[in-house]
Structures are given as C-alpha cells and as structure tokens.
Amino acid sequence: MTLFFSLVTLIAIAALGFWVSQKRVMRAAGNDSRNMHSLPGFYGWNAAFSVFVPATAFMLFGLLIQRFAENPESALIAPDFIGYGMLIIGVIGGLWAVSKAQPDVRARNLTERWVMVLLIAAASIAILTTVGIVMSMLLETLNFFDQYALKDFFFNIVWSPDFRGGSDLGILPLLWGTLYISFVALVVAVPIGLFAAIYMSEYAGPKTRSIAKPLIEILAGIPTIVYGLFALVTVGPLLRDWIAQPSGLGDSGSSVMTAGLVMGIMLIPFVSSLSDDIINAVPQAMRDGSYGLGATKSETIRQVVVPAALPGIVGAILLAASRAIGETMIVVLGAGASAAQLGSGVGEVINPFEAMTTVTVKIVSQLTGDTDFSAPETLVAFALGLTLFVFTLGLNVLALYVVRKYREQYE
Structure with missing residues (x-):
C-alpha cells in the first residue's frame, strides 16, 4: 500500500x-x-x-x-x-x-x-x-574537517580544488569576492531604493505613486538568469569598452563592477518597497508636530521620519544584503566563475574590473557533475555553506544591536 x-x-x-x-x-x-x-x-x-x-x-x-x-x-x-x-x-x-x-x-x-x-x-x-x-x-x-585542516580552510589564500589530490581549499578568496560584489550591489541599491521610497511616500502624488511603485516592483519579478544575461551581453561590454580598457584597468567584460551593478539594480525594489511601507507607517502626527515647530519638509524627513522608520529601513537593507550574498547566476555570468585567487598585489585584489567569484558559485560548482561525496573537494561545499550561514547570522545580530542602540524612541 x-x-x-x-x-x-x-x-x-x-x-x-x-x-x-x-x-x-x-x-x-x-x-x-x-x-x-x-x-x-x-x-x-x-x-x-x-x-x-x-x-x-x-x-x-x-x-x-x-x-x-x-x-x-x-x-x-x-x-x-x-x-x-x-x-x-x-x-x-x-x-x-x-x-x-x-x-x-x-x-x-x-x-x-x-x-x-x-x-x-x-x-x-x-x-x-x-x-x-x-x-x-x-x-x-x-x-x-576530518579530512582537511581547519586552519588551511580559513587562512589559505588559494582556492584550487583538484579531485586527483593536492587541493588548496582556502575560503578567503571566495569570501572576499562575495563581500566585494555584495558591497558594490548595496552601494547601488541602497541610495537609489531609499531615495525612491522617500520620494514615493513623502513627495509623489497618488497618481504618480500608483504608476511608479508597480514599475519599480517589476524589477523584483525578473528572473535572475535574465539579469545575468543582461550583465553578460550589455553591461559587461559597455563597462569594458567605456571605462576599463580606456583607463587600463582591464579588458574583460566579466568583473566585480558588472555583477555588482546589475545585482544592485535587481535589489532596488527590495529596498524601496519595504522602506516605502515602513515610512508610510510613521504616524502623521509626528510630521505635523515637526511642521508645527517650524521645520521644513526635508528637515522633517531627515530628523523625524527616517529615524522613526530606521528599524524597518535597516531590515530592508539586511534583506537586500542577504539576497546579494546568496546570488549565484548574476555572478556566474557577470563576474566569472573561475577566478578565485586573491592575487599577488593589492591592485589586483581591489580592482573592480577584475573577474572574481563568490562562495555560492563555488558551492554549485563543487556539487555539479560526477563527484565523489566522500572527497574533501565535494564536502567543502557544506563547509562553505555553513560559513556563509554563520557570517550572515553575525551580520543580522550586529545590525540588530546597532538599531537598538541608535534608533529614536518616541512615546
């Protein structure tokens, strides 16, 4: 049965x-x-x-x-x-x-x-x-970790898996690529998304808002593979031809800047929609009190509305950061999937027009194909995933501490 x-x-x-x-x-x-x-x-x-x-x-x-x-x-x-x-x-x-x-x-x-x-x-x-x-x-x-030294995993600066033996499985190059691409994405998404939320909630009229908000939220419904193709076919070549090659920073369309820029565009609705809802939830009485004391609209937004909505805004940014850290397809097509060394010089490490990869991309690559699940080159995917989980959890705890310490309290 x-x-x-x-x-x-x-x-x-x-x-x-x-x-x-x-x-x-x-x-x-x-x-x-x-x-x-x-x-x-x-x-x-x-x-x-x-x-x-x-x-x-x-x-x-x-x-x-x-x-x-x-x-x-x-x-x-x-x-x-x-x-x-x-x-x-x-x-x-x-x-x-x-x-x-x-x-x-x-x-x-x-x-x-x-x-x-x-x-x-x-x-x-x-x-x-x-x-x-x-x-x-x-x-x-x-x-x-029974088969590979913990010290080598966390402090080795070389990522070079080899199923025939002699692998170097250092997480530092992958962690750096993850943080670098996520940072670029947040630099793009947070200001644009937050300013868009402030405009829609405080300045835009009902008709403008009814048109602008759905158009922004359309970005959240686009599959990430489409964003990856957009990075590969359009953004990467433009950045290479207009900025990287003329300035001597690189000659490849796959780079940190390509993946970060496209990922930032993808994250805009995550920041703007949630921040917009949080800002709209701030009581109108707080705005009226600020106006009654002689503050201008911009001063009210900066000194009253945003501090009151800070916990929700930080939550929106955290959601965007988690989304960026866990993204795979945009990184594969926009930043390259093979480059995982920190490089021999500082310039190669911080050059945003160099190809890099992330933890999530390598998790997929180590579990793809005809792999031996008892080999350290395969088991390392679980160590990468657990490290990423702990790292993200630590960021959330830190953000919660900052919000509780610095947010404005209102009776």
Whole structure:
C-alpha cells in the first residue's frame, strides 16, 4: 500500500466522518440547532480533524524514523506499515469523534483545540526547518574537517580544488569576492531604493505613486538568469569598452563592477518597497508636530521620519544584503566563475574590473557533475555553506544591536 493511496483514503475517511457527525448530532437534536451547544459544522470539523491530524502526525514521524534508521527496510518502518498505521489511527479518531457528536458536547471548543494544534505545528515548521538545515550542513562540515585542516580552510589564500589530490581549499578568496560584489550591489541599491521610497511616500502624488511603485516592483519579478544575461551581453561590454580598457584597468567584460551593478539594480525594489511601507507607517502626527515647530519638509524627513522608520529601513537593507550574498547566476555570468585567487598585489585584489567569484558559485560548482561525496573537494561545499550561514547570522545580530542602540524612541 503506497503512502499516496493511504493519504487519499484518509481524506475520504475524514470527509465521511464530517458528514456522519453532522447527521448524527442533527438527528439527536431533533434537527434544531438551538438544542446544540455548537453549530453542526463544528461537530463535522472535529471529526475531520480527529481523523486527519493524528494520522498525518504518525505518517511524518514514521518517515522521519525511516530516514535516519540504520535499516530502512525494517517491517516496523516500511511504507506498508506506515500506510496501514495511518488508516487505523484515522478510523479510531473518526469513531471517537462520531461518538462525541452529541448536542451537549462542546464541539466548538474541541475544534478550536485542533486548530491550535495545527497553528503550533505550522509555527514550528520554520524552526524545525532551520534546525534541519544547520544540522545537515554541520554533519557534513565535520566530515570535511576530518579530512582537511581547519586552519588551511580559513587562512589559505588559494582556492584550487583538484579531485586527483593536492587541493588548496582556502575560503578567503571566495569570501572576499562575495563581500566585494555584495558591497558594490548595496552601494547601488541602497541610495537609489531609499531615495525612491522617500520620494514615493513623502513627495509623489497618488497618481504618480500608483504608476511608479508597480514599475519599480517589476524589477523584483525578473528572473535572475535574465539579469545575468543582461550583465553578460550589455553591461559587461559597455563597462569594458567605456571605462576599463580606456583607463587600463582591464579588458574583460566579466568583473566585480558588472555583477555588482546589475545585482544592485535587481535589489532596488527590495529596498524601496519595504522602506516605502515602513515610512508610510510613521504616524502623521509626528510630521505635523515637526511642521508645527517650524521645520521644513526635508528637515522633517531627515530628523523625524527616517529615524522613526530606521528599524524597518535597516531590515530592508539586511534583506537586500542577504539576497546579494546568496546570488549565484548574476555572478556566474557577470563576474566569472573561475577566478578565485586573491592575487599577488593589492591592485589586483581591489580592482573592480577584475573577474572574481563568490562562495555560492563555488558551492554549485563543487556539487555539479560526477563527484565523489566522500572527497574533501565535494564536502567543502557544506563547509562553505555553513560559513556563509554563520557570517550572515553575525551580520543580522550586529545590525540588530546597532538599531537598538541608535534608533529614536518616541512615546
């Protein structure tokens, strides 16, 4: 018996329990809902939840045990056993709920408890997912450091994987490329996005706003591969022909500036839309009080509105930064996917018209193709991912500290 068939059968049992419970309680109440504690629908929903929720929980628990069991073919965790167990639990739950379909039973309270269980389960998904992601990366990262020295990973300035042996897997070149490209992207996105948000919320009229805001948000709906092609075909050659070659800074269209500029354009709606919503949420009374004290519109925005909206604005910038750090396709097509050395001189390291790559690009490249998942050259992808996760988490904590320390407090 497949789990899919068991799930479909369970849904049918839940629907049957819903119908039978309603009919039973209506008959017991003389077809008069005024004789019942709750409306008939609550008795039906109590039956449906009693069938579906415990059986689904059993299925998820069984699949989890099967995933981590040493012998997945064991009879106690085989798909047939899980499927039959689901149906048995569902039938028992349905029979119990039907027996409770009496006019004096508080079916509404029982249904609300089931809803509470579902809400708690939904709220727990994010936490459990985060824990699962971290644990999956952590276990493989520990396997990697059993084969490759931690000191060499964090302090080596050369990235040169070789599945035949003798690899140099230093993260510093990748981390530098990630931060450099993200910095360029934020330099482009934050001022433009923030100024656009201030204009739309404080200066633009309703008609202008109704046109400008959707046009800006269209940028968020463009696939990143399209941005990458735009960087490869248009922006890269323009920067090379107009700036890099005439100034002697490089002769390649793939560069930090290409990827950062295009990524910054992609991030503008993330900053502008969220900042616009936050600025609009600042109470109008604060603006009126500032005007009453003689401040101009620009002074009010600078000294009252922006400080009051600072936590939300920083949140928008953090979202944009996280998006930039995790971007892959724009970097592959705009900045190159192979250059990962820090270089022999300072000029090569900081030249924005040199090709560079990022942590995310190398994670993809190390897990692509016919790879040996026990080799350090493959396991290094998990170490890169965990390092990037910890780094991003640290930035979020630092930003939260800065916001709490410097934001304006209003009564």
